[in-house]
Amino acid sequence: MAGAGSAGAQRSWARARRWSRSRGAPGALAALALVCAGCGSGGGASPPAASAADVTVTLRNVAFNPARVSVRAGQTVLWRWADGGVPHNVDFGAVTSGDPTTSGTYRRTFAAPGSFPYRCDVHDGMKGTVVVG
Known part of the structure; x- marks a missing residue:
C-alpha cells in the first residue's frame, strides 16, 4: 500500500513540476518585458519617485505659502505645518487632512x-488652490 501511495504522489509531483515549468517561463518573460519597457533610450533623468513630494506648501503666518500651486496629473503635494503651535488642517471638502493640529x-x-x-477649517481666510494640468 505504501508503494501505491508514493507512486501517486510522485505522479502528482511530476504534474505540478510540468505545470510550473510551462507557466513559469511565460511569466518570467512578461516580467522581463515590463522591466525592459522602462529602459528606453531617451537619455533623460528618471521621474521622481511616486512617494516624493513634487510641490511643498508651508502653513505659516496663518496662510498657505504658496496659496496656489500647479502640478501635473500624478504628482504629489506636501503640506508642512510651520506656524509655531497654531492649529491648522487642509480641507478639500470630501477629502481632509483630519482634525486641526499644530504640527x-x-x-x-x-x-x-x-x-x-482647499481651506483651513480654523481660519476662514486661509485658502489655497491646487491646479492639476
Whole structure:
C-alpha cells in the first residue's frame, strides 16, 4: 500500500513540476518585458519617485505659502505645518487632512486634471488652490 501511495504522489509531483515549468517561463518573460519597457533610450533623468513630494506648501503666518500651486496629473503635494503651535488642517471638502493640529505634514497625490480649492477649517481666510494640468 505504501508503494501505491508514493507512486501517486510522485505522479502528482511530476504534474505540478510540468505545470510550473510551462507557466513559469511565460511569466518570467512578461516580467522581463515590463522591466525592459522602462529602459528606453531617451537619455533623460528618471521621474521622481511616486512617494516624493513634487510641490511643498508651508502653513505659516496663518496662510498657505504658496496659496496656489500647479502640478501635473500624478504628482504629489506636501503640506508642512510651520506656524509655531497654531492649529491648522487642509480641507478639500470630501477629502481632509483630519482634525486641526499644530504640527506635521499631509500628502496628497492628484490623479485627474482640474482645480482643487482647499481651506483651513480654523481660519476662514486661509485658502489655497491646487491646479492639476
